[in-house]
Amino acid sequence: MSESFEQEQASGCDHNCSGCSASCGSRQSEQTDFRETLNQYSTVKKVIGVVSGKGGVGKSFLTSYLAVLLNRRGYRVGVLDADITGPSVPRAFGVREISDMSDLGIVPAQTESGIEIMSLNLIIDDEEQPVVWRGPVIAGTVRQFWSEVFWGDLDVMLVDMPPGTGDVPLTVYQSLPVDGVLVATSPQELVSMIVGKAVNMAKMMNIPILGVVENYSYVECGNCGEKISVFGESHIDRIAGRYGLPVLSRIPIRPEIAHAMDQGSIETLQGDWLDLAADTITSMPERQ
Secondary structure, eight states, X not given: OOHHHHHHHHHTOOSOGGGOOOOOXXXXXXXXXXXXXXXXXOEEEEEEEEEOSSSSSOHHHHHHHXXXXXXXXXXXXXXXXXXXXXXXXXXXXXXOOOOEEETTEEEOXXXXXXXXXXXXXXXXXXXXXXXXXXXXXXXHHHHHHHXXXXXXXXXXXXXXXXXXXXXHHHHHHHHSOOOEEEEEEOXXXXXXXXXXXXXXXXXXXXXXXXXXXXXXXXXXXXXXXXXXXXXXXXXHHHHHHHHTOOEEEEOOOOHHHHHHHHHTOGGGOOXXXXXXXXXXXXXXXXXX
């Protein structure tokens, strides 16, 4: 009888190594690779996450309009709406039909310009129905959106992440081959700490951070052109400098942006606010 077996019996070993600190000969290695397999009939060349440390900073607008810009440049684009409890991407595109099933997998909705979308609101009957699910169920849904949806062949997939640093962002980082993230923020002083949390989480997971985008940056006077800082003086340069990140955009408060998001007409919006962010994504090398 081996010494390690005797140690196991003496300690009442149940072979559940995850909660045990003992170092015995029968210790099983813990799983370190949680990567989900992409739908077998699909290919995705780049996966870009759009993150924020808090809600209400316009992350879904950033995701949706970036998809529009990339699509206009001729790239095949998909949006995975990982904000399960607050999905808003379908509304931005005016998409309401329920996704279908096929032999190849769940069929994502397609916008008028050909952008593919998968969101919880596309598989439930009532988009106003609350999602009262625990974290593991929500995380499982995100994994299914990657592995069971027939995405076809995409050049870029944008992932609209929920705010914060909880279960779902962790699931996305561990389960999907994320090539980089964009951090969305707003001008308030409090955001400095919150941006730090989002940036540090990405660094902990070894995910490249492409840059920072400040939304609600200013209002421009229609008469004189003066830029008015409604939410106070911007701290974006100082925050980005602290982490060595580029500022990719300062998006103003514009009525046409709010109208496009509310009316589902994001594909008709015209503006150069996110051109640099789009340039950054397209210049990235494709995953090998």
